[in-house]
Amino acid sequence: MEPVIPDLRAVPREDAYRQLLEMQALLLEDSTDAIAGMATTATLLHHAFGYLWTGFYRVVEPGRLLRVGPYQGSLGCQEIAFGRGVCGTAAAERRTVVVPDVHAFPGHIACDARSASEIVVPVQNARGELIAVLDIDSPVQDSFGEADVAGLERLVAWFARTA
Ligand code: SME
Numbered sequence: 148m149e150p151v152i153p154d155l156r157a158v159p160r161e162d163a164y165r166q167l168l169e170m171q172a173l174l175l176e177d178s179t180d181a182i183a184g185m186a187t188t189a190t191l192l193h194h195a196f197g198y199l200w201t202g203f204y205r206v207v208e209p210g211r212l213l214r215v216g217p218y219q220g221s222l223g224c225q226e227i228a229f230g231r232g233v234c235g236t237a238a239a240e241r242r243t244v245v246v247p248d249v250h251a252f253p254g255h256i257a258c259d260a261r262s263a264s265e266i267v268v269p270v271q272n273a274r275g276e277l278i279a280v281l282d283i284d285s286p287v288q289d290s291f292g293e294a295d296v297a298g299l300e301r302l303v304a305w306f307a308r309t310a
Contacts (some may be wrong), residue, residue: 149174152194164298167191171302181278181309186217188302192283193219199259200284203270204234206277213238216279221259223282232256237267237280243296247289259284266291270303273310 150170155163174187185203193201202218204227213227213234229239232254237244246265249255255265262284270279281303285291 152191154197155195156197160292160294160298163195164294164301167195167298168301171305175305179308179310181272181306182217184305184309185279188281188305189217189219192299192302196285198283199262199286200282203279203281204238205279206238209277210239213280220284224256224258227256233265233267234280234282237269238277241269241277243268243300245291245296247291249284261286263288264290266295266299268296268299268303270306273307278306278309 153166155166170191171188175184178184189202192198198220200218200220200223202220202223203216204213205216207214211229213229215223215225227234229235233244233246233252233256244267246252246255249257249262249265264285264287266283268281269277270281272278281299283291
């Protein structure tokens, strides 16, 4: 039987990410499959923190187009062009983007009206190519801080083992 995902909302963020990193490492220890990694990582984060939407947009046309990949939560939009919205900005600039208030982000793509803050983290494979972005939408403003940037960047470092 698979382990139950703990509710980490009341746990200090550093401890929470430590637990999630351990679970991710155990669950994916025999895998080098990017889709399995995306599905497992999205599920861990989504249920541990109770977000609105947690998942991956995959690079299907490098430098041009992202398409939705494994995710948990409400319906996400299917495709996002590089440079558009928070996901497209993070992909085009290959950097983590934190948006404390989505209503103040010009060009934010609202897939769910309840979304209030967001973080998007670029994901690279073994060759250092951008293969996806991890996108998390929260119903609470200002949900993401330094500990989230550090924790999420460590979680997506798992993808450095994928082809
Ligand atoms: N808000 C994102 C779009 C994706 S979803 O909300 C699932 C953006 O602006 O890139």
